[in-house]
Amino acid sequence: MSVFIASLVLWLFLTGFSYQELVVGILVSIAVASVFRNYHRIKFDRKLLVRLFKFIVIYLPVFIVEMVKANIDVAARVLNPKLPLNPGFVKVKTDLESEVSRLFLANSITLTPGTLTLDGKDDHLYIHWIDVKTMDKKEEAISARFERILKGVFE
Amino acid sequence: MMWNEVLGGILMIIGGFFYFLGGLGMIRMPDVYNRLQAGTKATTLGTFSTVLGVGIYYPPFLIKALIIIAFVALTNPVGSSTLARASYFAGVKPAPITKVDEFEGGEEK
Amino acid sequence: MIETFFVLVGIGVVLSFIRILLGPTSSDRVAALDTMNVMLIGTITVIALILKRGIYLDIALVYGLLSYLETVVISRYLEGRK
Numbered sequence: 001m002s003v004f005i006a007s008l009v010l011w012l013f014l015t016g017f018s019y020q021e022l023v024v025g026i027l028v029s030i031a032v033a034s035v036f037r038n039y040h041r042i043k044f045d046r047k048l049l050v051r052l053f054k055f056i057v058i059y060l061p062v063f064i065v066e067m068v069k070a071n072i073d074v075a076a077r078v079l080n081p082k083l084p085l086n087p088g089f090v091k092v093k094t095d096l097e098s099e100v101s102r103l104f105l106a107n108s109i110t111l112t113p114g115t116l117t118l119d120g121k122d123d124h125l126y127i128h129w130i131d132v133k134t135m136d137k138k139e140e141a142i143s144a145r146f147e148r149i150l151k152g153v154f155e
Numbered sequence: 156m157m158w159n160e161v162l163g164g165i166l167m168i169i170g171g172f173f174y175f176l177g178g179l180g181m182i183r184m185p186d187v188y189n190r191l192q193a194g195t196k197a198t199t200l201g202t203f204s205t206v207l208g209v210g211i212y213y214p215p216f217l218i219k220a221l222i223i224i225a226f227v228a229l230t231n232p233v234g235s236s237t238l239a240r241a242s243y244f245a246g247v248k249p250a251p252i253t254k255v256d257e258f259e260g261g262e263e264k
Numbered sequence: 265m266i267e268t269f270f271v272l273v274g275i276g277v278v279l280s281f282i283r284i285l286l287g288p289t290s291s292d293r294v295a296a297l298d299t300m301n302v303m304l305i306g307t308i309t310v311i312a313l314i315l316k317r318g319i320y321l322d323i324a325l326v327y328g329l330l331s332y333l334e335t336v337v338i339s340r341y342l343e344g345r346k
Contacts, residue, residue, distance in 0.1 A: 014322075071197060111232055116188065117232075171271075174303045174306065175272040178278070181296050182283055187291045194280075194296070194298065237340075242289070245342045
């Protein structure tokens, strides 16, 4: 049922809102939902709208600001003739439980200044960091902000 | 010129500039991990800016442009992180200036 | 105004293509190819704007889907081959 609603909404956004598209979309969504009946990862409950609202209001502005900063950083590094790099692989601990919030954490880390997620295992993330400054406070520098925000949104 | 055409054009040119920076980073960076950093970040923001500029320039495209933005923002970091992990396991050596390595070969497959 | 966009994207695509030709390992080549694919998604949407045809946006979406799939499949292949 939840798969049905999700695919119907996506169909309507992709094709536009009209009567014929609605009928075809319902048929296609029934087909998709019957194939993927056993996947119950997406759950719709009353909290979903609250979560979506929190996601858009709290997470997205921080994410966009961080991404613009990351790009200015990368641009300064690339355009600098001396190419200032100090790369290294570091290991970072995370407290997030659910899979969706980990996916968003990894994506946010990849798109924020100078870091790229390599692998996630148990409760550690392995990260390629373009400019290793300290080894002590690495959690504070890389992931703490997004972890706090995502914890508020998803858990 | 309407205001939305000016704004859309400016956004598109900013996007094109970030695409150019992505290409330049591809050439200048010393190893595959740094190249992925530059490439992924620059092209993701470039796509945001360009596609949003198209949506603002011509408003009937706006909904689909937002879908394309969400899609690129979800898949591009996942793809590049998969590629970085694969090249680590395939034995691509990082550049000699790399200081720390806590990954240490990952787990044995 | 839009010509400036095409000039910048053209330089970017040429630079990534040089990396595809030069790249010391296959990982470098795939990374450059991935970058080039994302650039082409943006370019296809601008072409949709110039021709005022909505169908090109669907083409951009499907192109993005296929390029993501291609990156993941090639990485899996590189990972398996020690």
